[in-house]
Amino acid sequence: MKFLQYRFAITMPILILFMTVFQSCRQGQDDRIIGVKIYDHQGSLEELFSEWRDLGINTAFSSLALLSSDEYRLAARENGISMFVIFPVFFNPEALAESPDLYALTHQGAIAKEEWVEFVCPSSEEYRNLMVENARDIIRKYDPDGISIDFIRHFVFWEKVYPDRNPATLPVTCFDSTCLAHFQLETAVSIPDSLTSTAETAGWITENHHNEWTDWRCNLITGMVQEIAEAASEIKPGILINIHLIPWAQEDFNGAIKTVAGQDIPALSQYADFLSPMTYAHMVKREPPWIHSIVKDIYLQTENKIIPSIQVNKAYLDKELDLEEFEESLLEALKPPSGGVVFWSWERLNQEADKKEVLKDIIMN
Numbered sequence: 001m002k003f004l005q006y007r008f009a010i011t012m013p014i015l016i017l018f019m020t021v022f023q024s025c026r027q028g029q030d031d032r033i034i035g036v037k038i039y040d041h042q043g044s045l046e047e048l049f050s051e052w053r054d055l056g057i058n059t060a061f062s063s064l065a066l067l068s069s070d071e072y073r074l075a076a077r078e079n080g081i082s083m084f085v086i087f088p089v090f091f092n093p094e095a096l097a098e099s100p101d102l103y104a105l106t107h108q109g110a111i112a113k114e115e116w117v118e119f120v121c122p123s124s125e126e127y128r129n130l131m132v133e134n135a136r137d138i139i140r141k142y143d144p145d146g147i148s149i150d151f152i153r154h155f156v157f158w159e160k161v162y163p164d165r166n167p168a169t170l171p172v173t174c175f176d177s178t179c180l181a182h183f184q185l186e187t188a189v190s191i192p193d194s195l196t197s198t199a200e201t202a203g204w205i206t207e208n209h210h211n212e213w214t215d216w217r218c219n220l221i222t223g224m225v226q227e228i229a230e231a232a233s234e235i236k237p238g239i240l241i242n243i244h245l246i247p248w249a250q251e252d253f254n255g256a257i258k259t260v261a262g263q264d265i266p267a268l269s270q271y272a273d274f275l276s277p278m279t280y281a282h283m284v285k286r287e288p289p290w291i292h293s294i295v296k297d298i299y300l301q302t303e304n305k306i307i308p309s310i311q312v313n314k315a316y317l318d319k320e321l322d323l324e325e326f327e328e329s330l331l332e333a334l335k336p337p338s339g340g341v342v343f344w345s346w347e348r349l350n351q352e353a354d355k356k357e358v359l360k361d362i363i364m365n
């Protein structure tokens, strides 16, 4: 009997300790963002949210079109789904169709357009103010829990940039007269009058003032985030800010995350609650462990919560993204220090019952 009491005295504290650790792990898991990007939905909202509950999905990154539906917002609230609005900034085909002079210009003097990817000049004061006003309006009208700032960078069709890409062939923008005027005004640089073509000017800047140019271009992007984040917080104090990042590590393509995309991660993170790299591994010809490597690279620059977004099925390439690759990608995306995962997109995921089962097994267990 005494022996049993002794055993009880030893094992109980161990059991309690184990349960506490287990519970805190579960709580840690519960803090995770399990999100989907959703652009459109036809059919029952009750069924949609009930399925999300089953799958453990707790956050929706919604298009403005969807968020503007009263029924959608109400049903999301009732089901405890956190709602972010996806807010594209410098990608704006409608504005460019209406005012083609808004196009950003490449170092060759061409408009910033490749297939569907087309970008607005990030220096246009009028356009920047319009974006800030749009953010205010959306938050006033639809009261989202968060704003997910997308296309907040310079022009590049990164979805088709593969590991063997020569960095020198990546586009650098914007060399239009607005940007060149602001660049000279806001730095000590003075572009010689003898340079006439855009290509000549771009060559001279790159050759002589590469660092000033890169810093100034990054500031354009960071400044835009700051303006949007401050306006959003004025309308709704405590609103959450997420930023979509190009999935490039600091050293990839000779530092193109800054020199091409203009995304200065430590600077951007000052204004964000979450950073969401678009780690679409299959699309950019990387293996699933690459997803975790990008999360780690960002974590070493900032301790913000990082929520990698992963693709659900193939895009741009013919090769299928099979079940095994999906599962491995999800497991890599969730590895610490990740703060969760965002699936791109619900519409795509919804077509694949077997992938939803894999997701459920991983998220709910």
Ligand SMILES: [Zn+2]
Pocket (backbone or CB within 6 Å): 104, 105, 121, 122, 123, 124, 174, 175, 176, 177, 178, 179, 180
């Ligand atoms: Zn410009």
